[in-house]
Each structure stands twice: as structure tokens, then as C-alpha cells.
Amino acid sequence: MKEFDIIKNYFLSRSYQRKDVQLGIGDDCALTTVPEGQQLVTTTDTLAESVHFPKGTSGRAVAHKALSVNLSDLAAMGAEPAWISLSLSIPEYDEAWLRDFSLCLQELTDYYSIQLIGGDTVQGPLSITITAQGFVPQGQALMRSKAKPGDWIYVTGTLGDAGLGLELLQTEKAAEPMHRNYLINRLNFPSPRLMVGTTLRRLATTCIDLSDGLKSDVQHILFASQTGAVINVEQLPLSEAMLATVGKDEGIRYALTAGDDYELLFTVSEEQKGSLEVALANCNVSATCIGRINGVQEKLELQRGDKPYQLPETGFQHFS
Incomplete structure (x- = not known):
């Protein structure tokens, strides 16, 4: 199966839809709107086979972890998740693995009200990169630099x-x-x-x-x-x-x-x-x-x- 068929069959048709996304998967870039009074919070994490998960890990487990580690970064900033982009490198077309991966990703994006707005699919060593974006009210982001003696x-x-x-x-x-x-x-x-x-x-x-x-x-x-x-x-x-x-x-x-x-x-x-x-x-x-x-x-x-x-x-x- 070719790249665009994989995107269409496993990701485009299963994407949660948000009102703040004007243009999602299917063009050169996505178009989104940040709500008034909110700051945009962005994080990116890559998971590589045999580094972040053992060889043979199920597609469901890989999808869950790949998204969760990004959402954990947003949580640490006090942010609410909104959008993700996915870059997926797979060594070969594996229908069962892709089905499990995409279904888990769909379940989680539905649960957290997140829209998949773009990304890339290539043939290569198994690796997943997700960029997650969310919102935090202006001036309320949690940071690492504010600890004081006595805390x-x-x-x-x-x-x-x-x-x-x-x-x-x-x-x-x-x-x-x-x-x-x-x-x-x-x-x-x-x-x-x-x-x-x-x-x-x-x-x-x-x-x-x-x-x-x-x-x-x-x-x-x-x-x-x-x-x-x-x-x-x-x-x-x-x-x-x-x-x-x-x-x-x-x-x-x-x-x-x-x-x-x-x-x-x-x-x-x-x-x-x-x-x-x-x-x-x-x-x-x-x-x-x-x-x-x-x-x-x-x-x-x-x-x-x-x-x-x-x-x-x-x-x-x-x-x-």
C-alpha cells in the first residue's frame, strides 16, 4: 500500500474534528486558531524501536505510549491538549500493526478531544514522532524555574x-x-x-x-x-x-x-x-x-x- 493510501485508510478517515481547525490533513500545512486569552504550548517526542520500546511491541501499545508521553509534557505545563501531528516511519506495510496503531490513536484522540492535523509517513526503521499542541491561559503556564526555598x-x-x-x-x-x-x-x-x-x-x-x-x-x-x-x-x-x-x-x-x-x-x-x-x-x-x-x-x-x-x-x- 502506498503512502497516501495509508494516510487515507488509517488516519484521515478516523480523525477527531475540532472547531478550531480550519484546515487539517490533506494540504501542505494545517490552519488552526488559538483561542483569545490562551497561549499555545508545543512539545515533540520521538519513540524509536529498541530505544523507547522493545522490538515486537504491539501497535496499540506503541500508539498509546507515543501520544501519552507528549500529553504528559503538556500536563507538566498545565496545558489542555488540542492538536497533534504524526510522523510515522515503518519498515514495511503491516496491516494488523497499522490497524491496531491507528485504532488506539483514534480512541485516545476521541477521548481527549484532540485532532490529528497533519504529519508524514515514510518507509524506514520503526519510529514515531508526535508533535502535540495545547492551550494554557495567558500567564498561567507551569515552569521549572519558580521553585523557592521552603516549597x-x-x-x-x-x-x-x-x-x-x-x-x-x-x-x-x-x-x-x-x-x-x-x-x-x-x-x-x-x-x-x-x-x-x-x-x-x-x-x-x-x-x-x-x-x-x-x-x-x-x-x-x-x-x-x-x-x-x-x-x-x-x-x-x-x-x-x-x-x-x-x-x-x-x-x-x-x-x-x-x-x-x-x-x-x-x-x-x-x-x-x-x-x-x-x-x-x-x-x-x-x-x-x-x-x-x-x-x-x-x-x-x-x-x-x-x-x-x-x-x-x-x-x-x-x-x-
């Missing part, structure tokens, strides 16, 4: 599950079938915390999504804000599946260093702490306080109880 550090959900899920796929590590399925699904089907992101607009001082591991990602906030932090590893939220499979000590290591969780890490002032906990009750997502920002520039201290905690590993980095 509390929170994370949503549980940490390290995706990293352990990847290890279960790549090694002979044992796990109960129920826990194995849960952990692998956390890798393949992350949940972008969009509702949490919009809730945090007027409450959080900074926010970032956790893609490369907590220990690495929190450093981005410390660098941008020129602050330090203390994190108590005893407070890191670990799932039942994590604890049952590797125990707490190993669970802490996964929580600090494993990537692909796509939870949100954010900071909140002392004055907003009470309001935060009330607001998050409506999001049906747990959030755990794990530490506090201090004035020691760009220094991250890990503690376990009242003692220093040493962990030499860092999160994932390309080209390292």
Missing part, C-alpha cells in the same frame, strides 16, 4: 513501575503473573496526568513530568530554579506490585533511577499545601509529599529517615 515536593502515582516492567520483558526476573501484567502495562500504557496539570496552574510553583527517573528529573527543577532539595526516600510511593516483586530497598532504587513513569513532580508553597490536597481530591490521582526545596544551590540530598542515602546511579540519558 514542598510532591509526586503523583507510584514510581519505578515502568522501569521494572521493562526489566521483566528483557530478563528472566520472576514476578507473579498479576504483578507482571501490571508492571508491563505501566511501561506500555502510561497515564498522562492532564487533569492534575490543569489543577496545579494556580497552586504549584514548578512542575515537570518524570521521563528519565526522579533523581535526574528533579535536578532540572533545581538547575532552572537555582535551588537545592532534600528528598526522603522512605516517602517515595511504591506500588504493591513493586514491593511484592523486588521489596522496598530495590523499589527505592527503581523509583529514583528508572524512567518512563510519566508521573508529575511538582512543588507547592507552604501557604498552598492545604489547598492542594483539597484540589487533588477531585482528580482521583494520589499525590505524595517526598521532600522540600532549600537554598543550597543545585544540590540534591537524599535521606532515609534522618541518615544520608547514597545512590550512585543516575536516570536514563541519550548518548551517555
